[in-house]
Amino acid sequence: MKLSKQHSMYESDHTLFIKQLKAQNPKMEQGQREGRALLWDKESTPLTEQERVRASTVKQQAYVYQNKL
Secondary structure: OOOOHHHHOOOOHHHHHHHHHHHHOOOHHHHHHHHHHHHOOOOOOOHHHHHHHHHHOOOOOOOOOOOOO
């Protein structure tokens, strides 16, 4: 289904708002990238560290709130 040219140039209010916001504050996108790098982009853990963590975990019982009598 092909839309007419009238609809192909449509931009929503949200898109216009984001474009206007980025035009007013050009450094905002760089700040977002830095924030993402700070919180999410982490270096991978070495395999030896992964093995150590896996070996040191204690298995938890199926229902933790029930005491074994």
